[in-house]
Structure formats: C-alpha cells, structure tokens
Amino acid sequence: MSKLQRNFSSKIKFQINFFFRKYPALPYIFKWLFISLIIGAFSGTASAGFLQSLEWTTHFRENHIWIIAFLPVAGFLIGLLYYYFGKDVEAGNNLLIDTIHDPKKIIPFKMAPFVYLGTIVTHFFGGSAGREGTALQMAGAIADQLSNPLRLDKSERKILIISAIAAGFGSVFGTPLAGAIFGLEVFLIGKIRYNAIFPAFASAIFADWVTDLWKVKHTHYHIDFIPKLEFLPVLYSILAGIIFGICAAAFSKMMHSVSSAFKSNIKYPPLRPVIGGIIVAGAVFLMGTTKYIGLGIPTILESFEKQLPLYDFALKMIFTIVTLSAGFKGGEVTPLFFIGATLGSALSLFIPLPFGLLAGMGFVAVFAGATNTPLACMMMGIELFGAESGAYIAIACIVSYLLSGNNSIYMKQKIGEAKNRRFENLNDKSFHDL
Numbered sequence: 001m002s003k004l005q006r007n008f009s010s011k012i013k014f015q016i017n018f019f020f021r022k023y024p025a026l027p028y029i030f031k032w033l034f035i036s037l038i039i040g041a042f043s044g045t046a047s048a049g050f051l052q053s054l055e056w057t058t059h060f061r062e063n064h065i066w067i068i069a070f071l072p073v074a075g076f077l078i079g080l081l082y083y084y085f086g087k088d089v090e091a092g093n094n095l096l097i098d099t100i101h102d103p104k105k106i107i108p109f110k111m112a113p114f115v116y117l118g119t120i121v122t123h124f125f126g127g128s129a130g131r132e133g134t135a136l137q138m139a140g141a142i143a144d145q146l147s148n149p150l151r152l153d154k155s156e157r158k159i160l161i162i163s164a165i166a167a168g169f170g171s172v173f174g175t176p177l178a179g180a181i182f183g184l185e186v187f188l189i190g191k192i193r194y195n196a197i198f199p200a201f202a203s204a205i206f207a208d209w210v211t212d213l214w215k216v217k218h219t220h221y222h223i224d225f226i227p228k229l230e231f232l233p234v235l236y237s238i239l240a241g242i243i244f245g246i247c248a249a250a251f252s253k254m255m256h257s258v259s260s261a262f263k264s265n266i267k268y269p270p271l272r273p274v275i276g277g278i279i280v281a282g283a284v285f286l287m288g289t290t291k292y293i294g295l296g297i298p299t300i301l302e303s304f305e306k307q308l309p310l311y312d313f314a315l316k317m318i319f320t321i322v323t324l325s326a327g328f329k330g331g332e333v334t335p336l337f338f339i340g341a342t343l344g345s346a347l348s349l350f351i352p353l354p355f356g357l358l359a360g361m362g363f364v365a366v367f368a369g370a371t372n373t374p375l376a377c378m379m380m381g382i383e384l385f386g387a388e389s390g391a392y393i394a395i396a397c398i399v400s401y402l403l404s405g406n407n408s409i410y411m412k413q414k415i416g417e418a419k420n421r422r423f424e425n426l427n428d429k430s431f432h433d434l
Contacts, residue, residue: 032199036163038146040206043139043167047207048214050116050134051172057124058294065290068126071281075127075273078118079327083269086114089141092329093133094412096140096161097187101414101430103157106148111141118329126284127277128293128319129330131172136331139168139207159196162187163203170204171211174218178380179204185373186410190417219297221304221363223356226388236351237361237392240344241399244362247343248369248400251317251336252407258325269327276326280319292319296338303345303359313343332409333367340366357392360385365396369404372413406431 061067082090089095089111099107119134143164147157162183170179180201184192227233262272284290291299292315299316302308320335344362348355360381368377374397381393402419411432418427 029198032159032163033202035146035150035160036199036202036206039139039143039160039163039167039203040171041210042142043135043164043203044171044207044210045214046112046116046138046142047135047168047171048211048216050119050131050138051211051216052214053116053120054123054131054295057120061124061126061294062290067124068281068284068290068293071125071127072274072277074121074125075277075326075328076270078121078329079270079273081114081118082327086110089114089137091412092137093331093410096136096165097410097412099140099144100158100161100187101412103154103161107141107144107161109141109145112138115329119331122323122328122330123294125277126290126293127280127323127328127330128296128316128335129323129328129332130295130334130336131331132169132333133331134329135168135172136165137168139164139171143167155195158193159199162193162196163199166200167203167207171207173380174208174211175380175383176204176208177201178376178383179208181379182371182373182376185376186371186413188414188416189372189408190415190419219301221301221360221384223304223354223360223385223389225354226357226392227354229391233353233392234395236353237395238399240347240351240353240358240361241365241396242403243347244340244343244365244396245369245400245403245405247313247339248336248366248404249407251321251332251339251366252370252404252409254317254321255325255332255409256411258321262325262327273327276322276328279322279326283319292316295334297334300338300341300363303341304356306345307348307355308342308345310343310346310349313339313346316342332370336367336370337363340364357389360389361392361396364393365400368397369400370407370409372401372404372408374398374401 089108092115095107115134115137119129122129140161143160147160152160165186166180166183169182170176183200184196266272266275280293284293296316299312316335316338324330324332340362341359343366344358345355347358351358364377364381368374377397378394382390408431412430414430415427
C-alpha cells in the first residue's frame, strides 16, 4: 500500500471514528435496527402462518363437531411429546421470562415447532386456549438462535428476548405498540428496561408489518357509544375495574391451584391432559355448545353488540383453566379477552354504562390484572377501540391492576416495585417464590 493510500485510509478511519464519537447512539441504533428487522421478519412470518392455521383449524372443528370426542387422545399425544422430548421447553412463557432475568443456555429451537403443533392440536380437537403464548414462544425460540452468531452478551440477550416477546405479541394481535410495551413490562412489575425500548418497538412494528404483508387479517372491534367523561361514569368505571381485578386474581389463583391438583394427583404427566380432555369434551357434548372452547372470537364480538348473560365469563374461565392446567398448549390471553368482554357486557345489567364500552374495558382490564401489565393493556385498548375510549380503558386497567393483588398467570414474573408500600418486602421476588 502506498503512502498516499495509507494517508487516505487513515483519514477515512478518523472521520468515521469522529462521526461515531459525535453521535454515540448510532452504532446501537444500526445494530438493533438490523437485529429487529430479522426478529420482525421471522416473528411476523411465524405469526402469519400460525394465525392462518388456527383459522382453518377452527373452521374444520366447528363443521365436524364429532372430532371433539378425540380430545383426550390428542391430549395424551401432546403429553407424550413434551414428556419425552420437550421437558426443557415445557415451561413456555415462564422460560422466556426466566431467560430475561438470568440468561443461561440458548432456548432450544424445538420450542417453536412443539408449541405450534401443541396449540393447533389443542384447538383442532376442542380445547379452550388462546394464541399469545404460542406466538411469544415461537418468536423467543427463533430470536434466541441469533445470540451466538451475533455474539450477544447476557445484557444484549435480555434485550433480544424482550424484543422477540414484543414482536410475537404485536404481530399475533395486530397491536404493535401494545406488543412493544408488553415486552418491556411483563417480566418485571413496576420497572422498565429503557435500553430495550428502541429494539422492542422496532421489532413489534416490523413483525406487525410482515404479518400484514402476508395478508393476514386481525379481528376488529367497535364500541358504538362512549359517554362524556363525567363524575358518575368515572365512578361506575372504577366499580367495574374493581370487579375486573377480582376476576383476574381469581383466574390466576385457580389456574395455579388446578394445575397443582393435576400434578399432585396424576403422577404420569401424559395422563393429565387425558383427564382434562375427558372433562372438557364431556362438558361440550353435555351442554350441546362449542361456545366456550377454542378462541371464542364470535362471542367476544357479540359482547360488543348486546348484553350477554352473567354465566358466560364463568363457563369460559372453567373450560380454559381445565384445558391449560391439564397440560394442553396455547395461551391464556385470548380466553382472558373473552372472560373480560363477556363479564363487562353482563355488568351492564347493574352498572349504567353502555355494554359495548364495558365489554371493551373488561377485554383489556382482566388481562391487565392477570398479567400485571396495565400500560400495555391501556395501549391495546386504544389501538383496538380508538382513543375516544382511552380514559375509561385507563381507569379500568389501573384499578384492575391494583385490585388483582400479588397474583399473576406468569409464575416467573418478578416484582420490581410493589404495587403499594405494604408489599415492598416482596420486591425482587418472583410469584413462584411467594
């Protein structure tokens, strides 16, 4: 290399170093923009394929009701799969949260196909489950495979998993802003990792965009009438929020209690979903309705259009708790939407607010209380129902969050900052330790 070339090369390096010293955030932005694009592409594609599969599965089941009789057999096969080949990924969402707290070995890639297959089989044969758990686990398992090739350290792996959770949640529900906040909020109550804000939002937005590119449609909800924000409507919203919070706490406690009962009374894990499948399938044929299995989207939509009976939310809660506690796969969030929306709609019997507004408030508020993610749920309500309902959504989510107490559907979720001073001694503890 000639002296002229060396001088030119030195000048270029000097200018680059000077540029990055002047704008120190740029290397971070470029790096995580690149990683977020990859996460978004894979997570969005995975969510799109999953949602399409779920739509076909639901349509087939509803047109061939007899197939629900085979739910116990399907449960046995899911149990065998996880017992013999998937013990290291059986923790699901809790494994993702635990990895954020203390990153150790890479999350096995098999988590993605296992949870996809388990969820599709659960819905195909008539279990009551959701979809967010599947989207989160697929995104998390896929994203963590980037850790070694990109030479990410422990701190960067935490950001990676947070971004993957944001991407999975945002793309499966079509709510990228709520997805980003959920990823930042779900693992540590009361605290947010601000160094993950950019990757979380970028990943969620890219993933939602990719899902849209695959032409996958999300469910749209509409609240017909929103009253003016005055004293009485606010008071009624607080009352509704209290009920939603109690419901959220009850769901979380019952989930853990019934799950413990299955584990203590049935020692061979593959038999647990067999028993759960017999209970669910038997109840479906005995009641003569499939209203309380699957995602329950038609009933959720119905709750915005008319006043529903008070027992709808309770029956969905029972079906979901038995299904998931027994070992079937899927998420809790969409069933929580069903429980909250139908409970809200029914509350219009006693609370003088429009049933559509109460359904929307319950939709996100029960979810907020059960997952301790009030900010994400507020944003989700605004994204789904419009900014006009924002104040009522916020009241319901905050009150539900406060009234749900120290309960969560995620056992590995930690308390970063207690909800009030009375419980400050619980800071830094997980719900598994309480």
